[in-house]
Each structure stands twice: as structure tokens, then as C-alpha cells.
Amino acid sequence: MDALKIVKLGNTETLNFAGEEIRRYLRKIDPEKMVTVESSSSFNPGEEDSIYLGTIDRFGLETPNVRDPRFDDGIHIEVQSGKGIIGGTNERSVLLGVYRFLRELGCRWIRPGDDGEIVPQQSLSSIDVKLIEKASYRHRGICIEGAVSYENVRDIIDWAPKVGFNSYFIQFREGYTFFERWYSHINNPFKEKEPFSVEKAREFVRNLGGEIKKRGLIYHAVGHGWTCEPFGIPGLGWDLYEGEVPEDYIKYTAEINGKRGLWEGIPLNTNLCYSNPEVRNIVTDSIVEYLETHPEIDILHFWLADGTNNQCECEECRKVLPSDFYVMMLNELDKKLSLKGIDTKIVFLLYVDLLWPPEKERIENPERFIMMFAPITRSYSDTFKPVDTSVKIPEYRRNRLIFPKNIEENLAFLREWQKIFSGDSFDFDYHLMWAHYADPGYMDIARVIYEDVKNLKEIGLNGLISCQIQRAFFPTGFPMYLMASTLWDDTVSFEELVNDYFTNAYGPDGSLVKDYLTRLSVLFEPPVLRRERPPSSGFTENLARARDVIYEFDPIIRKNLSSSSGSVYKSWLYLDYHKNVAYKLSLILEALFKGEKDSAVKVWEELKGMLQKEEDVLQPVFDLFEFISVFERVLKS
Ligand SMILES: [Zn+2]
Numbered sequence: 001m002d003a004l005k006i007v008k009l010g011n012t013e014t015l016n017f018a019g020e021e022i023r024r025y026l027r028k029i030d031p032e033k034m035v036t037v038e039s040s041s042s043f044n045p046g047e048e049d050s051i052y053l054g055t056i057d058r059f060g061l062e063t064p065n066v067r068d069p070r071f072d073d074g075i076h077i078e079v080q081s082g083k084g085i086i087g088g089t090n091e092r093s094v095l096l097g098v099y100r101f102l103r104e105l106g107c108r109w110i111r112p113g114d115d116g117e118i119v120p121q122q123s124l125s126s127i128d129v130k131l132i133e134k135a136s137y138r139h140r141g142i143c144i145e146g147a148v149s150y151e152n153v154r155d156i157i158d159w160a161p162k163v164g165f166n167s168y169f170i171q172f173r174e175g176y177t178f179f180e181r182w183y184s185h186i187n188n189p190f191k192e193k194e195p196f197s198v199e200k201a202r203e204f205v206r207n208l209g210g211e212i213k214k215r216g217l218i219y220h221a222v223g224h225g226w227t228c229e230p231f232g233i234p235g236l237g238w239d240l241y242e243g244e245v246p247e248d249y250i251k252y253t254a255e256i257n258g259k260r261g262l263w264e265g266i267p268l269n270t271n272l273c274y275s276n277p278e279v280r281n282i283v284t285d286s287i288v289e290y291l292e293t294h295p296e297i298d299i300l301h302f303w304l305a306d307g308t309n310n311q312c313e314c315e316e317c318r319k320v321l322p323s324d325f326y327v328m329m330l331n332e333l334d335k336k337l338s339l340k341g342i343d344t345k346i347v348f349l350l351y352v353d354l355l356w357p358p359e360k361e362r363i364e365n366p367e368r369f370i371m372m373f374a375p376i377t378r379s380y381s382d383t384f385k386p387v388d389t390s391v392k393i394p395e396y397r398r399n400r401l402i403f404p405k406n407i408e409e410n411l412a413f414l415r416e417w418q419k420i421f422s423g424d425s426f427d428f429d430y431h432l433m434w435a436h437y438a439d440p441g442y443m444d445i446a447r448v449i450y451e452d453v454k455n456l457k458e459i460g461l462n463g464l465i466s467c468q469i470q471r472a473f474f475p476t477g478f479p480m481y482l483m484a485s486t487l488w489d490d491t492v493s494f495e496e497l498v499n500d501y502f503t504n505a506y507g508p509d510g511s512l513v514k515d516y517l518t519r520l521s522v523l524f525e526p527p528v529l530r531r532e533r534p535p536s537s538g539f540t541e542n543l544a545r546a547r548d549v550i551y552e553f554d555p556i557i558r559k560n561l562s563s564s565s566g567s568v569y570k571s572w573l574y575l576d577y578h579k580n581v582a583y584k585l586s587l588i589l590e591a592l593f594k595g596e597k598d599s600a601v602k603v604w605e606e607l608k609g610m611l612q613k614e615e616d617v618l619q620p621v622f623d624l625f626e627f628i629s630v631f632e633r634v635l636k637s
Pocket of ligand 1: 276
């Protein structure tokens with residue numbers, strides 16, 4: 001029996017994992033081959049039947065050359081006739097290199113989980129791969145949102161580096177709200193509520209942090225909560241606070257309409273009286289304390305309260321923009337962290353009031369910080385594009401702000417900040433949070449993601465962290481696959497990615513699925529449901545046509561369900577469920593458009609009931625909680 005040796009230049013957790021992963025997949029690809037893994041302290045070039053794994057310095061290589069090897073990913077692969085090297089600019093890159101190598105051998109990961117793997121069998125003796133690549137963007141990540149089980153998050157963390165992502169972001173200290181939504185099954189009366197607690201969420205996050213670190217992924221953490229947690233009020237989610245509000249917290253909160261206290265009863269949405277130095281101290285001390293006990297975090301997010309038009313109107317606060325107080329706190333925090341020798345990067349956020357840049361304050365140590373542009377109110381029916389610099393930002397009017405929807409206005413804010421901060425930055429965006437539900441074919445939102453990612457360089461941002469539901473793989477995982485692929489290589493063509501994904505996910509009929517879903521995306525007119533464009537004159541005909549398209553495609557689904565197996569079968573199975581969803585959505589939209597709300601609600605209740613009863617089948621790929629929340633908002637408005 002033929003043997004192949006994987007030799008790791010180092011014995012760290014991430015290299016060990018990379019070694020195990022390549023061994024596991026090579027065994028699947030060529031079951032005849034005996035694959036072993038060992039460590040070595042030195043590289044022996046030309047050694048027969050051996051593939052070395054290590055960082056590029058261990059091979060004496062200088063390529064690929066990156067700016068910051070801790071954060072920037074690059075790979076150098078040279079494997080010929082079963083021997084050679086897989087090198088990376090850091091250990092995470094070595095793992096990314098392993099997966100990149102396996103992709104060259106034909107492996108694909110079309111969605112998270114074992115049933116999302118495509119592993120072709122072939123002989124390993126003749127492999128010949130030479131690649132030197134560096135990622136087009138530094139920041140390529142996914143941020144937790146929606147409703148999730150522990151397994152959902154574990155699986156997407158596992159999937160992320162396989163397709164080229166390098167970061168994972170767990171929001172809040174314990175991500176409680178996202179897990180609680182799943183385990184309490186709030187949008188599914190057919191499922192019994194399971195017990196869940198903050199302690200359980202903390203245990204989950206500890207384990208998931210372990211999964212992130214095992215892969216060497218860049219670990220982003222927290223975000224909201226710094227305006228309540230340090231004062232003894234939990235900021236677990238966006239729920240009303242039921243507990244006692246401590247007296248000495250109230251005096252620190254924002255004064256709005258002459259009154260201090262919780263804003264609309266929600267701690268997470270309550271801003272503070274930032275002109276009060278004591279407030280700023282308590283907040284920044286608490287961040288320092290948190291980081292002292294959480295060295296595993298690479299990038300910590302320090303955001304102010306969520307919600308809008310909720311800034312303090314007291315005499316001192318009204319003299320200064322919220323962003324000036326924010327930058328004041330950033331500088332204070334940086335000094336405190338430096339004193340303690342903590343080098344964690346801090347993300348600051350351009351969002352709601354903070355879109356308006358500071359008038360006076362400036363960031364003193366740009367190296368500490370990463371600027372995050374979060375255009376949550378933007379349109380997803382249009383894309384980032386090279387900027388129209390004639391668009392100016394409106395005047396700041398405290399608590400009377402209207403937030404920008406169109407892309408030009410959003411980018412005008414970013415440009416103002418870029419004038420005063422030239423450090424690292426990325427886009428924090430929401431394509432797959434709500435906007436994709438208006439596009440049942442997922443092909444329209446995929447195109448928006450593609451154009452946006454390609455244009456990030458043009459607008460001066462070094463990547464994307466996608467704030468999104470984790471289970472955005474229904475009907476397909478194409479938007480996420482494309483996001484990861486384009487962030488890695490922004491020169492790749494859309495057509496190339498489409499063909500690659502659909503051929504692998506659906507087999508020989510993949511191009512038919514591509515055409516089918518593309519037609520659905522066109523016929524549903526996604527901007528209509530987003531209320532960004534009025535329906536076209538042929539809207540009802542288009543929806544009727546969508547039903548014909550679904551009907552005509554059904555025999556193809558039937559044929560493939562009986563002829564396929566494994567992951568490809570699973571893809572067709574999901575498509576089979578999806579056709580019923582798309583069919584009913586077309587009826588709901590048509591009824592809404594004709595003003596027949598009662599009949600829209602009736603079809604919606606049928607659809608909802610069907611999905612609730614069948615939830616287990618679609619659970620890994622479809623976030624029913626968020627789907628129901630979005631459509632009930634549409635139907636109630
Ligand atoms: Zn104030």
C-alpha cells in the first residue's frame with residue numbers, strides 16, 4: 001500500500017488541526033493511500049512522499065508578501081508527484097492553504113455540515129498543484145445573528161475557513177439572545193421550549209471560542225452592551241428590562257425630553273451622559289477589565305447604545321457631537337490598555353449618530369483601532385460604486401436625525417471619516433440579515449454582494465464582516481460561497497463562480513437550477529418587497545409567471561431526487577421544499593399587491609404552519625425564526 005506523510009513544521013493547535021484535516025480528506029479522496037501525520041523541527045526539501053505544512057518563513061520563502069502577517073492571509077503551495085509544501089503567511093493561512101489545495105483536487109463545501117461536502121475520489125500519486133495567492137481583503141468574516149443552536153454556530157465556524165473566510169464574530173459577551181431564540185422556539189408552537197440560561201450561553205461561547213482559536217481564525221467579540229453591563233444592567237439582547245434599575249445608573253443615562261432613565265425600557269438602546277467623565281471612566285475601565293480576562297479575543301468591538309435619536313440632551317452633552325465623546329473614550333481606552341500591555345485591536349463604529357464624524361477630537365493612536373462602517377439603513381437594491389464626491393452629509397440635528405438610505409449618501413459619511421482616520425477599516429454589512437428574504441431565488445442578492453465586495457477597495461475599505469442570519473443556505477449557499485470567494489479573490493468572475501457552485505451543488509443539471517433561480521429572482525422583483533421601488537406594471541403577471549416557472553421545473557427536481565445521492569441529493573431535497581415556499585410567497589405578494597390582505601394572511605398562515613411542522617428538515621439551512629419575523633412585519637404594516 002502506498003504511503004504519504006504529512007509533516008508539520010511546528011506543534012501548535014492550528015497546525016495540528018490543519019494536519020488532521022488534510023489527512024482526513026486525503027484518505028477520503030484516495031482510500032488506497034496510507035496517510036500519516038508527524039511533526040518535525042526542520043524542512044527537508046525534496047523528501048519523497050511528504051507534504052510539509054508550515055508558515056512561509058519556515059520554508060525560507062518570501063512570497064506571498066503581505067503587510068501584516070498576523071492578519072493578512074497568503075498561501076504558497078507547491079506539490080508535485082505527491083511531495084512538496086503548503087505554506088501560509090500565518091498558521092491560519094496554512095489551514096486556508098490546506099483547504100485551497102483540496103479545492104484544487106476538486107473538493108467543495110457548498111454549505112456547512114457533512115452533507116455539504118463534495119469530495120471526489122482520485123489517485124493522489126499524480127497531484128500537481130502550484131499556487132501563490134494572497135487574499136484580496138484582510139477582513140473576511142461572519143457575525144452571529146438570527147436564531148441559532150450550538151451546532152449551527154459550530155458548523156458555520158467549521159465551514160468558514162473551508163471557503164476562505166478568516167474571521168468569526170460572536171456578538172455580546174455571551175451571544176445569549178441568538179441561542180435563546182432557538183432554544184425557546186418562540187416562532188414555532190409545534191416545538192416545546194427547551195430550558196436555556198445565561199450560564200449555558202457562556203458555556204457555548206467558551207466552547208465556540210475554542211473552535212475559533214483551533215482554526216486560528218480572527219476572533220471578534222462583544223459590540224453592544226458597554227453602555228449597560230458596566231453599570232450592573234445586563235445587555236443580553238434587545239428585550240425590555242424587567243429587573244430593578246439601580247438608582248446610581250439612572251444619573252448616568254442620557255437625558256431626553258428632560259428625563260433620564262432607560263430608553264423605551266431597553267438597556268441596550270439606552271445611551272449615556274457621555275460628557276460626564278465618570279461615565280466615560282466606568283465604561284473604559286470595564287473594557288480593560290474584560291480584556292484582561294479574555295486574551296483569546298483578537299478584535300474587540302466597542303459600540304455605544306443601539307437605537308436611534310436617543311442621545312443625551314443635557315447642557316454639557318448638547319455642546320458636543322456624540323462622535324467627539326466617542327473618540328475621547330477611544331483615546332482614554334487606548335492609554336489604559338497600553339499601560340497594561342494589552343495589544344487587542346479595538347473596533348469603533350460608524351453607525352446612526354456616529355456616522356457624523358467628530359468636529360474636534362482625533363484618534364491619537366490609529367494602530368490600535370479599526371474603523372467599521374455599518375450602513376444599516378442602506379438599500380440592498382443598489383451596490384457600492386466608485387464615489388460621487390459631490391454628495392455632502394446633512395447637518396447633525398440631535399435626536400431629529402433621518403438616516404441615509406441611498407448608497408451615495410451613506411458613502412458620503414464614510415468619506416468624511418476617512419478624512420480624519422486613515423487606519424485599518426472594513427464594511428459591516430447586512431445583505432443576508434433581512435434583504436435576502438425579498439429574493440426567493442437568492443440570485444439577485446448574490447449579484448449585489450458580488451458588486452459590493454468588488455467595490456470595497458474603491459471606497460477605501462479592507463474587507464467585509466457579514467452581520468447575518470447564520471442559516472442562509474436555502475435554497476442555496478451560493479450568496480455566502482460567492483461572498484467568501486470574492487473576498488479572497490476579487491478578480492474572479494460572477495459567471496465562473498455561478499458555474500462552479502451550481503455544477504458542484506447539483507451535478508449535471510446545475511445550469512438548469514441556475515437558470516431557474518435566476519428567473520425567480522427576476523420575477524419576484526426584490527426591491528418591491530423591500531419597499532424601495534414600486535411594482536412594475538406587469539408585477540402580478542410576473543408572479544403568475546413565477547408559478548409557471550416553478551411548475552415547469554418540478555419534473556427536473558423529481559428526476560434528480562431519484563437519481564442523485566449524498567450532498568447533491570440534499571441540494572435537490574432543499575430545492576423541492578423551496579418550490580412550495582416560493583409558490584406560496586408569490587400568492588401572498590400578489591394578494592398584498594391587489595389589496596386583498598385577508599387572503600394574503602390566509603396563505604401566509606398555511607405556509608407558516610407547513611414550515612413550522614417541517615422545521616427539523618430545513619433547520620441547518622433555513623432560519624425560520626427570522627423568516628417569520630420578517631414576513632409578519634410585512635403583513636402587519
Ligand atoms: Zn449629558
